[in-house]
Amino acid sequence: MTKSPEGEHPVKAFGWAATDTSGHLSPFNFSRRETGDEDVRFKVLYCGICHSDLHSIKNEWGISTYPMVPGHEIVGEVTEVGSKVEKVKVGDKVGVGCMVGACHSCDNCVDNLENHCPKMLLTYNSIYTDGTITYGGYSDHMIANERYIIKFPDNMPLDAGAPLLCAGITVYSPLKYFGLAEPGKHVGIVGLGGLGHVAVKFAKAFGAKVTVISTSPSKKNEALEHLGADLFLVSRDPDQMQAAVGTMDAIIDTVSAVHPILPLISLLKSHGKLVMVGAPEKPLELPVFSLIMGRKTVAGSGIGGMKETQEMIDFAAKHNIKADIEVISMDYVNTAMERLAKADVRYRFVIDIGNTLAATKP
Structure with a gap:
């Protein structure tokens, strides 16, 4: 099992990571930050597999940093909120998509287009404001500033809704x-x-x-x-x-x-x-x-800003739009990546993190 450097953050986390350009994923111990005043922490229940994950773990775009915990179609249940959080509460169903940070002061951020901010931070494979690597949703829990939290409508299933976040x-x-x-x-x-x-x-x-x-x-x-x-x-x-x-x-x-x-x-x-x-x-x-x-x-065109992403998930819930998915266990992920490379999926793999991740921990 691969371990991240000790002492980065105080909250232990566990997931699966790629450690080199082979793209092979394996169990990985790492850590996440404490819950800040504006942060939301949630237990990851499902995470979609995006084609970007496949490109990234193999460094096909030439911008990858290892070790890498992929995943930016992340949904789960809130377990802790910071003292200034207003958007969600413990027990709410939420998601995190492709980004977890931006400058919040440029014209794009002011216009709710954080996705176009020059300082936009990706959910994984970025360097966070504290200098540490961002890790994605192939993991047991996730934390993000509440600005980057999407609240899931009650009638939107978490598994089939996860891919909508990307x-x-x-x-x-x-x-x-x-x-x-x-x-x-x-x-x-x-x-x-x-x-x-x-x-x-x-x-x-x-x-x-x-x-x-x-x-x-x-x-x-x-x-x-x-x-x-x-x-x-x-x-x-x-x-x-x-x-x-x-x-x-x-x-x-x-x-x-x-x-x-x-x-x-x-x-x-x-x-x-x-x-x-x-x-x-x-x-x-x-x-x-x-x-x-x-x-x-x-x-x-790529993703939208956070306001538009919330609008999208609300529209999808209203019109019963969800992804067609194949739910897989965590230990099947490398096979799923091979199948994805051959377009052998109808139409999106979603990892059942909540029920299968813990069984892969040595």
């Missing part, structure tokens, strides 16, 4: 920002994975006409019958793609693998927008002429 806000935010959260828009969703299947649900709840664009013909029935998409395009079928040229107001591209975007740009109407929310590890080719013809836009 996957959900990642697709909700661009739908809102780019004017797609209104009836009558035609929205394409590229990729029917962890992000894509949730994007379909949000877009439909906003009243959009939704076309799923996929390389896999086998996903057609799933997209149309289960998720409620209106149309399905096989991106490798030239006839299908040609028939759809110039029909979409916007496309949300959720694919994290390298892929051509020229065929997608051709599907857009004039002034249409291709919004990238997946993060391939290598650059994509950007055919500028295709943007000039029709004044089209290629944009990027």
Whole structure:
């Protein structure tokens, strides 16, 4: 078992960590800080596995720090609150998403866009304000400033709601920002994975006409019958793609693998927008002429700020939107990562931390 340096913090913690670029996860003893005046501590019950976790544990983006406890789709039950905490109380169901800190004084923070703050701190793989490494949700408990705590609605299941803290806000935010959260828009969703299947649900709840664009013909029935998409395009079928040229107001591209975007740009109407929310590890080719013809836009979008994330989870609860998940035990996590690398999951792994983590402790 790997141990973190002694004396970092007084509160003992236990989880699973990657210690090198192999990405192999194993039991890990570490520590978290005491509960400050504005802090919320909670017992972790579930934690989703994001594709970002897979990239990070293998250092595929070149920014990883080890040892690393991944996980930023974290939900559980409040066990302790600081003296100045007003948002939640002991016993409440809460979550923490992708960030745990920011400067709180720049224009972005003032505008509730902490996710764009130059000093934004990631839930894991960042250096916290006290100089220690941030550790994520593959662990027995979590602590965060109350600003970064999301209160879960009573009717939102914790396991199927956990992925919304990353996957959900990642697709909700661009739908809102780019004017797609209104009836009558035609929205394409590229990729029917962890992000894509949730994007379909949000877009439909906003009243959009939704076309799923996929390389896999086998996903057609799933997209149309289960998720409620209106149309399905096989991106490798030239006839299908040609028939759809110039029909979409916007496309949300959720694919994290390298892929051509020229065929997608051709599907857009004039002034249409291709919004990238997946993060391939290598650059994509950007055919500028295709943007000039029709004044089209290629944009990027990530998570939202904390105010918007709370808005998203409340909207999801109201419209019965949740992730399609496969719940796994903690000791299955390395196998799950291998399956995730092959897109062998429908559509999000969620670790049952509360019931299975303790059994892995030596």
